[in-house]
Amino acid sequence: MNLVLIVLVVSVIAAVLAAVLVFADTYINNYGECEIDVNEGTRTYTVKGGTSLLGALTDQKLFIPSACGGRGTCGYCKVKVIDGGGPVLPTEDGFLSPEEKKENVRLSCQVKVRGNIKIRIPDDLLSVREFTCVCSRIRELTYDIREFRFTLEEPDSITFVPGQYVQLLSPVYAGSSEEVYRAYSISSNPADTAAIELVIRLVPGGICTTYCFEHLKEGSPVRFNGPYGEFRMSDTDAPMIMIAGGSGMAPFNSILHQMKSTGCTRTAVYFFGARKVRDLFYIDEMRAFEKELPNFTFIPVLSEPQGEQWDGETGLVTEAVQRHFNDASGHEAYLCGSPGMIDASIVVLKKLGVPEDRIYYDKFS
Amino acid sequence: MNDSAGLMNVFVVCFAAAFTGNILLTTFLGMCSFLAVSREVKTAMGLGMAVVFVMTCTTVLNWMLYWWVLVPLHIEFYRFILFIIVIAAFVQFVEMVVERYSPPLYYALGIFLPLITVNCAILGTSLFMVIREYRFGETVGYGFGSGLGWMLAIVAMAGMRQKMAVDRIPKGLQGPGITLIAAGLMALGFVGFTGVLQAR
Numbered sequence: 041m042n043l044v045l046i047v048l049v050v051s052v053i054a055a056v057l058a059a060v061l062v063f064a065d066t067y068i069n070n071y072g073e074c075e076i077d078v079n080e081g082t083r084t085y086t087v088k089g090g091t092s093l094l095g096a097l098t099d100q101k102l103f104i105p106s107a108c109g110g111r112g113t114c115g116y117c118k119v120k121v122i123d124g125g126g127p128v129l130p131t132e133d134g135f136l137s138p139e140e141k142k143e144n145v146r147l148s149c150q151v152k153v154r155g156n157i158k159i160r161i162p163d164d165l166l167s168v169r170e171f172t173c174v175c176s177r178i179r180e181l182t183y184d185i186r187e188f189r190f191t192l193e194e195p196d197s198i199t200f201v202p203g204q205y206v207q208l209l210s211p212v213y214a215g216s217s218e219e220v221y222r223a224y225s226i227s228s229n230p231a232d233t234a235a236i237e238l239v240i241r242l243v244p245g246g247i248c249t250t251y252c253f254e255h256l257k258e259g260s261p262v263r264f265n266g267p268y269g270e271f272r273m274s275d276t277d278a279p280m281i282m283i284a285g286g287s288g289m290a291p292f293n294s295i296l297h298q299m300k301s302t303g304c305t306r307t308a309v310y311f312f313g314a315r316k317v318r319d320l321f322y323i324d325e326m327r328a329f330e331k332e333l334p335n336f337t338f339i340p341v342l343s344e345p346q347g348e349q350w351d352g353e354t355g356l357v358t359e360a361v362q363r364h365f366n367d368a369s370g371h372e373a374y375l376c377g378s379p380g381m382i383d384a385s386i387v388v389l390k391k392l393g394v395p396e397d398r399i400y401y402d403k404f405s
Numbered sequence: 406m407n408d409s410a411g412l413m414n415v416f417v418v419c420f421a422a423a424f425t426g427n428i429l430l431t432t433f434l435g436m437c438s439f440l441a442v443s444r445e446v447k448t449a450m451g452l453g454m455a456v457v458f459v460m461t462c463t464t465v466l467n468w469m470l471y472w473w474v475l476v477p478l479h480i481e482f483y484r485f486i487l488f489i490i491v492i493a494a495f496v497q498f499v500e501m502v503v504e505r506y507s508p509p510l511y512y513a514l515g516i517f518l519p520l521i522t523v524n525c526a527i528l529g530t531s532l533f534m535v536i537r538e539y540r541f542g543e544t545v546g547y548g549f550g551s552g553l554g555w556m557l558a559i560v561a562m563a564g565m566r567q568k569m570a571v572d573r574i575p576k577g578l579q580g581p582g583i584t585l586i587a588a589g590l591m592a593l594g595f596v597g598f599t600g601v602l603q604a605r
Contacts, residue, residue, distance in 0.1 A: 050480075050483060053487060061497055127512050154508075
């Protein structure tokens, strides 16, 4: 009897508290219908208030890049909130520079929709869509880098600017209990609109790369959204210095395809840094580009060629750049790779006279 | 005991909880948010005030639950589960209310509330209140005093860390190292209050 009473009392207490919360969630947390105005009326959405701005936009199939899934840890999902966002929260403070704060830039995952809200996003994002596709080919490029080809199903074609990236969905699998999105640059020819190719390097312990290397097979269904990103070739005629390492090859492969198909004659020197011969890939493709593009030079640089047959450049990729140029003040520089490589390259490029505003980069993080 | 003596006792308990028996510096409860959110005085103040509010309210709520429900039914041992449930539900409820009806207060304090749900200092205060068999008035004083003491400690810590951020600190001690040493020294400093008043 006593036991029954105890269970009853504890249940009643828990039920009362639960009822209070359900009541509060239904009546207090109900912000009614709110309107989200994107780019001064270009698009307007009517959503149910009370959710995060990022979540509300995703529900409307407007994808803002975000790698952490709205936890406020990646700092990618920045949008300009012109009206109705409230003050900047301490949770986003660390991700926003003083200039961004002045321009009302916010992390959309931290902004809650409590009323009508006006935002501004780059026009490119309006063309971002979610794609379903099938993994149609997996090619081993090195011992830890693979090329994945995804043939699009719905929608069945994609338009992107070389240098842009997509966010690949890593679904729940044995070893990962959550869905995450990870960003990868598109490496394929933009003229090939029926598929995209990604170059992915295995990160030990990485959620998405482990999925791609161990679970994704040819024929597997895949989802991604995109394209995103501002990294792209400028429309000037300035000679270009390209520097990449590892899977940083991807955007340059795509850019070179575009240069080839548009008959671009810009001077371009592409330094590709790797440790050993076994880390090199796409060499044949690059040599073919050298023949097809009149002013393009490909320079692979090995940092640890000891004991290997190698008569090319050696040392760090930045050292090769320094050996190659005395004055690069008229050049533009394009970098893609690890943060360490990019930071070191920026120092060297500035020393060679490349103005900082003409150094464009895509940093892995 | 007459009223004035009772009131005096409430103040004594409150003062003792804040200083001589500071929950953070003598029992080391609530260390995680103490270390994580003490980089800036302003945010530390926000979190501190939220702790004061939540600690006072949940201690009182749990006192009522304990003496009016659990003790008469002889199920005191259920306090560990029920206290946590009450704290979590209360914090969630307050967060929703504040967010809806007072946005300025929400931006100042509210966003810290989810952090507090899992703060062991809050549960610790409720459990100590039971062990020490405080009466209602003393419980109010104890909850408020404990929160105040916690806030005092985190604001002082944030002040130190703001200064340490620009100080030259040996490389191996930067970050958590020097922070823990500073916390230890601060705890030693609070030992100085011992004997001023001794909580019952």
